[in-house]
Amino acid sequence: MKILVADYIYTPNGFVENQAVAFDDLIREINTLETLLKNHPQAELIRTEPHSVIYPGFINTHVHLEFSANKTSLEYGSFMPWLDSVIEHRDDLMGACNNAIMQRECEEMMYSGITTFGAISSFGNELEVCEKTPQRVVFFNELIGSNAIYADMLYGDFMERVKASQSCKPSSHITPAVAIHSPYSVHPIILQKAINIAKQNKLPLSAHFLESQAEREWLVSGSGELKSFFEKYFNTSTPVTNIKEFMHAFDTYPTHFTHCVQATKEELKHLTDKGHSIAHCPRSNRYLGCGRLKIEELDLPFSVATDGLSSNDSLSIFDELRAALMLHNDIPIQDLATQLLQTVTEDAAEILHLNCGKIEADRWADFAVVTLPEAPKREEEIALWSILYTKQVSEVYIEGEKYV
Secondary structure (H helix, E strand, C coil): CCCEEECEEEEEEEEECCCCEEEEEEEEEEECCCEEEEEHCCCCEEECCCCCCEEEEEEEEEECCCCCCCCCCCCCHHHHHHHHHHHHHHHHHHHCCCCHHHHHHHHHHHCCEEEEEEEEEEEECCCHHHHHCEEEEEEEEECCCCCCCHHHHHHHHHHHHHHHHHCCCHHHHHEEEEEEEECCCHHHHHHHHHHHHHHCCCCCCCCCCCCCHHHHHHHHHHCCCCHHHHHHHHEEEEECCHHHHHCCCCCCCCCCEEEEECCHHHHHHHHHHHCCCCEHHHHHHHHHCCCCCCCCHHCCCEEEECCCCCCCCCCHHHHHHHHHHHCCCCCHHHHHHHHHHCCHHHHHHHHHCCCCCCCCCCCCCCEEECCCCCCCCHHHHHHHHHHHCCCCCCCEEEECCEEE
């Protein structure tokens, strides 16, 4: 048993003072330090630095590790030039992205307080790294392939990867999951089969959806920049589905849709009505010129996530939160900061069905300790100061064990 004490604790009821947390692998009690010492006299007492806040470990619901070798190879500014550059440099970047590089990025995430992340895996290359990292990993095996000729082969490869993630030891903290690449890149036949696998096995399900204007134009009218892309690389000029068909395929199973920047109010309402959620990636959307997700108009849960280094410059959750503060400039900044912290703790945990994200009894003992540069003068601004001033967290605990 350990007792962790700080100036503030971020709880489902907001920031509380003069409290501490007693835990082993689970959170056992939140109370005054005096009471916890009386109730757990043999516990190890851990005092954080002055001006510290104990948060639940942060959750990055959507990250691609497979392109972690990218720095300046891919073209930013607009979606289609970026996609062309991915095709051009894909083999080199995949070849350069070894386990050491991916492990380093997992560690960088942990130093920003990320104790759980959703890894979107196209090839399964990062499974070994995800098994070894201390963090909890929701391992999204991604299905991709729009050509009906190769559908059975692609689905077979997908299922092999799903089975490999299901075979991981419980100690690795791997949760098997399913991801659909996008409506323009997955044939409806194998799409439905993959959704059924998620439903039958109760696996988390994710899908990229309406990231760019080019995607929307292709799905609506079969025209635009994606038309020439498919003609050039895949010898086809007809989309395999449309927005409505793709969206309705997920109607019976809650799905974490990524981006949705180009979704209409009617489409967002449909996602809301069906119990879905969104992974919002502010920097990726800006770097690829996709537009802004109007979070102030959303009625469904959303998380803030980093996406991968193919469309970002870091996997730090605090870098992402600061970007979100700047991007959504019409929302009062204190209110926005409070909302954003909830999206990477409680909301993200509920979206992924994980027993974390809150500091309350019987949750997993996953914590990130943030140390402010001075004592906050106003409690209502602790969330804002935490986002603005945190480059690295002071301490990280996963399942009660200290890793930072």
